[in-house]
Amino acid sequence: MKKLVPALIALALLALGGCKSGMLYADMREIDQLELIRTVGLDASGADVTATAASGMRVGEGSPTVLENTSPTVARSMRLMQNYSSKKYIFYGHVKYLLIGEGAARAGLGKFLDYVERSVELRLSTGLLIVKDGTANELIRLTSTESESTAELLASLEKDVRLMSESRVCSCGEAAESLAESGTALVAAVRTERGDDGWRLASAGYAVLKDGRLAAFIDTDTARAVNLLTGEVEGDVTEVPDGRGGLAALRVTSGKSSFDAEFCEGEPSRIIVDVRVKANIEELRGGADPYSPDELAFLERELASLEASRIERALGLMRELECDYLGIGGKLRLRHPVKIDRLAGRLAESLAGAETEVRVEANIERTYDLGAPLRTDGGDG
């Protein structure tokens, strides 16, 4: 009892914390009174920011709720959306995707990412995407229908682009970290397409951010090379000629890249990109014999050639933008730490001025022939 009484008094004192409405029950909100926002879009509107918020699908409640507001700041725009209902609390704690319109991205993402970092509700793990050829508001309004929500479509797209190795949705935290470290970042790009049954989302490859602004887009084909160089290959079906006038569909199962550089008077004169690609034969449409060493070698050469051309395009963009969005500088630092450190502050320009040499080695590992499953001559299969 001697200790219980002080304990109870201490507990009671907690209620007198000095907060205007008291500590008890102060931040309470019932779970069913929350309007769960799943997608937030941000667009530049002159000097102001237009924020668009969309909820996910709710059973029995029709199409997702879409709200928008334009204010000088992101915080104000999003907070003002609370006015839409007296009963519902607009809750941003479960936002899955943050969309930035192309215009806003070209003006700079810094203030948006800054808001995400400081927000008590938005998470750094929120997926970040740039809308190509449009605004986030348009995309959200076009894709929030009675049958689907923007968040669901984006989630589906996120899985698809990984399967096709067309891009990778990074989080706001990753993008902010990359921008802070190297001044550049790769962010997935998305666009709307008119389909037979309405509007749908399609991958637009990557958006390259330089100094916090959108610098360029990378198409989905080149994006595959980017994924190869950044080690993000999850699976990629690539069609190559089979040498008999047909096509062979190859699934790239893994890719390893390594970088080296030759230096001349302290400056990188040549960047050597060594890539090893492993693939399986998925489909043969021209009657090629996958067990023939010659035909297999032909397919491997074709694959290597295709990947090399994609990589050249990706490296060409790096030179053009003078922007090390592939993170080559960081990888070269592991081999030449002193030389790379001497280039601090002008590394991207130095790398852009260097020649590139791309070496691709493709290896087709296996295929499956149910007609002759035990045939092993001429290959592993």
Next chain:
Amino acid sequence: MNILKFLKKPRGKAHPEPKPRYDMPVSAENIALVFSGCDDFVAHEVLLGGEVRIKPTVCFIDGIVSSEAISRDVLRPLTSAERFGGVSDLREAVALMSEGMVTGSTVKVRESMDELVEDVLRGFCAVVLEGCAVTFETKGGEKRAVGEARSEKAVKGSRDCLTEVLRTNTGLIRRRMRDSDLKICELTVGRRTGTNIAILYIKGLTNGAMVQGLRARLAAMDVDGVLSPSSLEEYIVEKPGSPFPQVQSTERPDKLCIALLEGRAAVLADGLPMGFILPGTLSEFFKVPDDVAGHYIVASAITLVRYVSLVVSLLLPAVYVAVSMYHQEMLPTKLMLSIIESRQEVPFSTAVEVLGMMLALELLQEASLRLPQNIGDTMGIIGALIVGQSAVEAKVISPAVVIIAAIAGITGYTVPDQDLSAAMRLFRFAFAGLAVALGLFGIVIGVILLVWHLSTLENLGVPYLWPLAGGNAREVSRAVLRWPVRSQKHRKRGFNVENARERA
């Protein structure tokens, strides 16, 4: 750990009943006076040795003695001329009786009325003479046979359980421990009930000061009667105000023997079909004799499950309340959507829902316990299935809350000790209340207060949280896991045993 503090005089005023209670000489008239109005009291004069020179009065309480034993072992020898013929002196008669001329197994010469009355009430047959009496043990009457434990089911252990008869219980222990170092010290407690209480311990193993402290506690008990477990427990624990059990109660003699071998002491009371193990530490309440009967890996896993269950039972409703009222961002989105879906059209707030559901479960349980088994089962079915299902369908309560309350209830019963389980039920409400008021902050405050409270408990010099607090890594692992028997060479240090070595 100050064990000797138990030797201090207990707090409170002395019992108003004076001692000696019957301040009068031993005589047939006086004993009849003491038992006047007791129709089960039987007293009649007999002729010692069949002669009229000395007429002792044989008295006993009908119903607690064996009539056959009185006739055979007391009356027949007393009236036998061969044994007592020619005896004319009272002293000689008493000497002959106490030296075996009367064949009762236990013979006591009593010269005070208090002792005499106590013996008669214990089922002794008294032969009362002027100024003194001789009592013979002739206990009898109806008693329950040793049956199977009802509240502590054994899957792989022994089936017998303690009964209401102290001597039967000590016999069950003795049968398992044929060791003269197993000491059984008996005291009589209760001015009205005169309950025999036995302290059991193994000499040279159990800490002597601990036994001394326990004996002092029991000896200091000055009460009218000991008829319920709590009337004994509250006197032998240090902090009876705590809802947490500080004494392990069991109705299984094998569990009692395991505790004795660990160097702990046990208390048995006549009339109570259970034994008490002291000191009780929190980790001991998670163990059952079946743990030692099964494979150690399985037993360890089950013990861990019990600990997890305790945490789930204690905190799950509170965490649900806190997360759904204050910290919605902590929930996975899909789960949150499910909860929102389930709460649609429910008119009550989450706090009312959870506290109400927990209260409803308690009511159901209480109703089921107090009813005959068949009706109790029906009550459970009506409550859980019909009312619960209807409440969910009528949108009075959300399915998520029903699930939360049910999980909390079920996990609460995986804790083997019912007293600990009951304490946890109480704290479950407290935690839910704190969560309603302060969210997770309230739960953290509650946990801190709970741990603080538990850490202040101590019994017979052993901290309640030992070895979870104060024990080394090996001792903690022994508390939460069951290591192979052969690897446990030493007894638990926390019980301050006099001989730590358990096996070679």
